[in-house]
Amino acid sequence: MPVLGHTQYGKAEVRVVRVYRDREPHEIADHNVSVALSGDxxxxxxxxDNTRVLTTDAVKNTVNAFAKEAGDAARTPEVFGLELARHFTGVPQVSRVRVGIETYPWRRLEHAGTPHPHAFARDGGHVRTTTVTRTTGGDEWVTSGVTGLVVLKTTDSEFHSFYTDRYTTLAETTDRVMATEVTAQWWHAEPPGDWNASYPQVIDTMTSAFAGHHSLALQQTLYEMGTQVLTAEPGIGEIRFSLPNKHHFLLDLSPFGLKNPGEVFHADDRPYGLIEGTVRRDDTTDPGPAFDPGQGW
Amino acid sequence: MPVLGHTQYGKAEVRVVRVYRDREPHEIADHNVSVALSGDxxxxxxxxDNTRVLTTDAVKNTVNAFAKEAGDAARTPEVFGLELARHFTGVPQVSRVRVGIETYPWRRLEHAGTPHPHAFARDGGHVRTTTVTRTTGGDEWVTSGVTGLVVLKTTDSEFHSFYTDRYTTLAETTDRVMATEVTAQWWHAEPPGDWNASYPQVIDTMTSAFAGHHSLALQQTLYEMGTQVLTAEPGIGEIRFSLPNKHHFLLDLSPFGLKNPGEVFHADDRPYGLIEGTVRRDDTTDPGPAFDPGQGW
Amino acid sequence: MPVLGHTQYGKAEVRVVRVYRDREPHEIADHNVSVALSGDxxxxxxxxDNTRVLTTDAVKNTVNAFAKEAGDAARTPEVFGLELARHFTGVPQVSRVRVGIETYPWRRLEHAGTPHPHAFARDGGHVRTTTVTRTTGGDEWVTSGVTGLVVLKTTDSEFHSFYTDRYTTLAETTDRVMATEVTAQWWHAEPPGDWNASYPQVIDTMTSAFAGHHSLALQQTLYEMGTQVLTAEPGIGEIRFSLPNKHHFLLDLSPFGLKNPGEVFHADDRPYGLIEGTVRRDDTTDPGPAFDPGQGW
Amino acid sequence: MPVLGHTQYGKAEVRVVRVYRDREPHEIADHNVSVALSGDxxxxxxxxDNTRVLTTDAVKNTVNAFAKEAGDAARTPEVFGLELARHFTGVPQVSRVRVGIETYPWRRLEHAGTPHPHAFARDGGHVRTTTVTRTTGGDEWVTSGVTGLVVLKTTDSEFHSFYTDRYTTLAETTDRVMATEVTAQWWHAEPPGDWNASYPQVIDTMTSAFAGHHSLALQQTLYEMGTQVLTAEPGIGEIRFSLPNKHHFLLDLSPFGLKNPGEVFHADDRPYGLIEGTVRRDDTTDPGPAFDPGQGW
Structure with a gap:
């Protein structure tokens, strides 16, 4: 007989922009908030029978109202997410809440050679992500993350001595272009003192590791990035990466009488290698549902 | 100390098109194949040390070669996926394989009033999805699914009598437009006799349920769709849905002296309600990793 | 000295959905309307000084109100566009209006084996487009069009005997897969009797021409499609095509000991050939601004 | 009788990446090149009959080969485009060439506190665009441009005293958030001394104008931005803007007992105002085909 299994629901992609205009210069926080509720x-x-259903419209209203009520907390997505999660677990029939936030970075524009107090440009390089999971028992899990961070190195990357089978035709190389678009998410076993300081520190550690590492495989680079992040940030218990190998194929220019010593590449779209992996601290507790989107697929 | 956790890797989005030209009329199979390997x-x-790494380039080559070697099997994504999964679990250091396939439907074009044997148009309505998960022990899990199936009903949808809190402002309604873009995935506890017949039957059952159901909530419609699919297809053990509520807001035309009795709507982009849920058979075994993408986030 | 050149402004992408529920079965018209105004x-x-500026918010309101006021006319994008254009050229300071409409097709769902009067699925194959340009003098130009119409033929396509230079390495072929995603726009020198009948007739003529034509170049196919449309529809004065050559590359499977006689292809994303061309009637007047988006880039 | 009108063809979106590794630090140029040829x-x-058709495959090869042959010139899209255009107008049957280039900016990564010589991150803020149009007569037109430059000001923007009709309901405001995603293209009546210095100067002038201008309408801001660019860069003859008004709607939080003095906004997707305009120098010659994409729609 068909029966109901796991469910969750909520409002996705509430695009709320908070302006702080009670100070000079003005500040801005730009979030895309999604909330998923599980329970009875x-x-x-x-x-x-909708007697127990908090409407997704009310979920949206709550996000917007909290952008005001939370005051300065709305500037920090992890804290904003925690305040929302604590509110929604107070709804009687809710047993678990997951708040996901994408935060878009902005930089201040210059005018007449000085930073302007009211004007900004979107800094499109990458998007900061946050998830907060909370159960009615009061347990809380916070992850921070990044998506859309495209990095490339022009050398210091080899790939050879690999396993071969009858479908293997790839040539070995001791010098290639390596590029990837980092999606990563890290779980805070202990909250950092300052969330808004922690995020750029992790990005810096990660990109510095990518830059400085002599790579024998993208997998090795992944592990190096994860290891350096965990070493630099003792509160982070686990970090997960999804690294598409954005292939740059060296072009054969010999039909045109040209040599191509690692200079001209075709940046291909598809297919791409996809390298995923986790680095965790061996003395940390289990991350529980920290990385669990809920619906499981 | 940082240690390595779960990993997987492979080639994503191999865009292979198989033409069957040894028959009249010609046939076509259009797949987007992604393979993820876990193991040692x-x-x-x-x-x-890449001694154990089967290159993602070889994974791509294998997909392409199998599109030839599999013969007619490449017309059926579930069977194509099974053949690929069985091959890759034969690679010594692999313990688990997950093959994901998107299959794009095409319809035959007409010429001079009759179906043309060699010409097709992409049928953009929705995309058929398949996942095959296989472990070296020989256990196999197959799901079929759909994405991009947009459906709408102009009436027979109510939403009222819901829970209210201080952030609730939504008006109750006994007649609204309801629309969603169905993403669904169903696990075959037992394989159907004919995969290519099973898929359109599930779609028909699902859309017929959507059409005929008088809805009091999108959640209720989800459960009805799932229940009817499980009832019609005894081999399906579990079905999962992700249903964005694509809001159509009734426009207030009264400032222009116009009545609007359910006739003119604004189709909004964001935010949207997101309703997710599972319907399973109460006498079926656990789906195991059938729905598990592997990396867990 | 800097001076102002050409300008235009308006509201873009008004997503208005009109439901016809005063009949059984219900009908639906789903439009994405953009309006651009030029003038003083x-x-x-x-x-x-905004004294002469009709707000873009009012433009949006007008589109929505006309979806009600136009009644059945809103079912036909060309007529809906004409009514809107005639309204906006009545705004004193406006000298030229351009209305662009994308119309999304829906098909009726079945329930219990019969068409359901209130339930629909989006028919994603392609989008119908319309532009209406009108000047205050009362001149009107209407184009209809299509975008997203992906067609493919498995044979009956050759490409050889082409010009070669020192950068030419392409092999000649007498049998290839040819695929394109048709964007086309045709100008009605005379309006057809029934716009909603004309559109599918043009699509049928175009796809039938694509199917039946033995092609020596995509350019030749383009000209054949245009010629057949103009021949079948005497009111159409000119048709313009933009045809990306969606390359399907025959894969070399010989390293795996496999022959590939036109059976397995890689569907590549980029780069793509882009073939654009116009077919017009030699005894028709100039299309004037029919194809002119206004801003000129 | 149907006859052939204007045509053009070529290869679109050649994704060529040029690495300069004969110097320390390495440099990178990342282009997306499209070429359109018109002629006999x-x-x-x-x-x-393809006797006169230079294949689009050869066009692609030429772009790739020139990325090597052009040497340092490939670092500057305007110069790279000019070299390509001069080559293609040398093909006998070609009468006009248009080269369009999107150039993706990268910034150097840091490692151990210093800029790393081989590692980069994509700087996603905006994309630099270039078009070069050349006829066999030797006339050349070059435009530079930008797309994806999102800017926002939190105040210093009013909108009131506008024209009203029966469809006008918008409230007047003396303080709003104004945001837009700048697409602009400017024609060089005279080439600047240094193309790679000119581009960031124009961006700086444009964004500084946006920041410093007290706006009564987005149209006024557009004109101010254009005027300041033409004033600062005497070689630029004309600049064209396409400015979507990315609406930020002030949310009504009064149902929740909250005031919202310009602090919490909904960033809406669609519809959006679309403001387009040209600022030109009154003593400059006509831009000819500088802004003409060729196919005219």
Whole structure:
């Protein structure tokens, strides 16, 4: 007989922009907030009885209202997410809340040679991500992350001595272009003192590791980046990476009488290698649902 | 101390098109194949020793070669995926394989009033999805699915009598437009006799349920769709849905002296409600890793 | 000295959905409407004096209100566009209006084996486009068009005997897969009797021509498609095509001991050939601004 | 009778990456190049006779080969485009060439506190664009441009005293958030001394104008930005802007007992105002085909 399994629901992609204009210069926080609620919502599925359903419209209203009520806390996505999660676990029929936030960076524009107090440009390089998971028992898990961080090195990357089978035709190389678009997410076993300081420190550690590492495989680079982040940030218990290998293929220019000693490449779209991996601290507790999006697929 | 956790890697988005031209009319199979391998790949992460690494280039070659070698099997994504998965679990250091396939539907074009044997148009309505997960022990899990299936009903949808809190301002309604873009995935506890017949049957059952159901909540519609699919297809053990509520807001035309009795709507982009849920058979075994993408986030 | 040149402004992408529920079965019209106004708007640019500026918010309101006021006319994008254009050229300071509409097709869902009167699925194959340009003198130009129409033929396509230079390495072929994603726009020198009948007839003529034509170059196919449309539809004065050559590269499977006689292809994303061309009637007047988006780049 | 009108063809989106590794630190140029050729190509359309058709594959090869042959010139998209255009107008049957280039900016990564000689991150803020148009007569037109430059000001923007009609409901405001995503293209009546210095100067002038201007309408801001660019760069003859008004709607938080004095906004996706305009120098010659994409729609 068909029965109801796991469910969750909420409002996705609430695009709330908070302006701080009670100070000079003005500041801005630009978030895309998604909230997923789990709990005792069987009735609405089985009979359409919505008595226990907090509307997704109210979820949206709450996000917007908290952008005001939270005051300065709305500048820090991890804290903003925690305040929202604590609110929603107070709804009686909710047992678990997951708040996901994408935060878009802005930089201050210059005018007449000095930073302007009211004007900004979107800094498109990458997006900061946050997830907060909270259960009614009061347990909380916070991850921070990044997406869209494209990095490339022009040398210091080899790939050879690999396993071969009858479908292997790849040539070995001791010098290639390596590029990837980093998606990463790290779980704070202990919260840092300052969330807004921690995030750029992790990005700096990660990109510095990418830059300085002589790579024999993208997998090795991944592990190096993870290891350096965990070493630099003792509160981080685990970090997960998804690294597409953005292939740059050396072009054969010999038909045109040209040599190409690692100078001209075709940046291909698809297919791409996809390298995923986790680096964790061996003395940390289990991350529980920190990385669990809830629906499981 | 940092240690390596779960890893997987492979080639993503191999865009292989198989033409069957040894028959009249010609046929076409259009797949986007991604393969993820897990197993004994610690060395490449820790030391850059690639001795055990099957290159992602070889993974791509294998997908392309199998599109030829598999013959007619490449027309059926579930079977194509199984053949690939069985091959890759034969690579010694691999313990688990996950093959994901997106299959793009094409319809035959007409010429001079009759179906043309060699010409096709992409049927953009929705994309058929398949995942095959296989472990070296020989256990196999197959899911089929759909993404991009946009459906809408102009009436027969109510939403009222819901829970209210201080952030609730939504008006109740007994007649609204309901629309969603169905992403669904169902696990075959038992394989159907004919995969290529099973898929359109599930889609028909799902859309017929959506059409015929008088809805009190999108959650109730989700459960109805899932229940009808499980009832019609006894081999399906579990189905999971992700249903964005694509809001159509009734426009207030009264400032222009116009009534709007459910006729003119604004189709909004963001935010959207996101309703997710599972319907499973109560006498089926656990789906195991059938829905597990591997990296867990 | 800097001076103001051509300007235009308006509201873009008004997503209005019109439901016809005063009949059984219900019908639906789903439009994405953009309006651009040109005229005497110098003051707002030079001094910020908005006295003559009809707000883009009012433009949006007008589109929405007309979806009600136009009644059945809103089902036909060309007529809906004409009504909007005639309204906006009545705004005193406007000298030229351009209305662009994307119309999304829906098909009726089945329930219990019969078409359901209230339920639909988006028919994602392609999007119908319309532009109406009107000047205050009362001149009107209407184009219809299509975008996203992906077609492919598995044979009946050759490409050889081409010009060669020192950068030419392409092999000649007498049998290849040819695929393109048709964007086309045709100008009605005379309006057809029934716009909603004309559109599918043009699509059928175009795809039938694509299917039946033995192609020596995508350029030749383009000309054949245009010629057949103009021949079948005497009111159409000119048709313009933009045809990306979606390359399907025959894969070399010989390293794996496999022959590949036109069976397995890689569908590449970029780069792509881009073939653009116009077919017009030699006895038709100039299309004037029919194809002119206004800003000129 | 149907006849052939204007045509053009070429290869679009050649993704060529040039690495300069003969110096320390390494440098990188990352281009997306599209080439469109017009000329005597009637035969291929009418009869499939390709005798005069330079293949689009050869066009791609030429772009790639020139990335090597052009040496340092490939670092400057305007110069790279000019070299390509001069080459292609040397093909006998070509009468006009248009080269379009998107150039992706990269910034150097740091490692151990110093800039790393071989590692980069994509600087996603905006994309530099270039077009070069050349005819066989030797006339050349070069435009530079930008796309994806998102800017926002938190105050110093008013919008009121506008024209009203029966569809106008917008409230007047003396303080709003103004945001836009700048697409601009400027024609060099005279080439600057240093293309790679000119581009950031124009961006700086444009964003400084946006920041410092007290705006009564986005149209006025557009004109101010254009005027300041033309004033600062005497070689630029004309600049064209396309400025979507990315609406930030002040949220009504009063149902929740909250005031919202310009602090919390909803960033809406669609519809959006679209403001387009040209600022030109009154003593400059006509830009000719500088802004003309060729196919005219």
């Amino acid at each position: 919502f069987t009735d609405t599925h089985l009979t359409g | 790949f610690t060395d490449t992460h820790l030391t850059g | 708007f110098t003051d707002t640019h030079l001094t910020g | 190509f009637t035969d291929t359309h009418l009869t499939g």
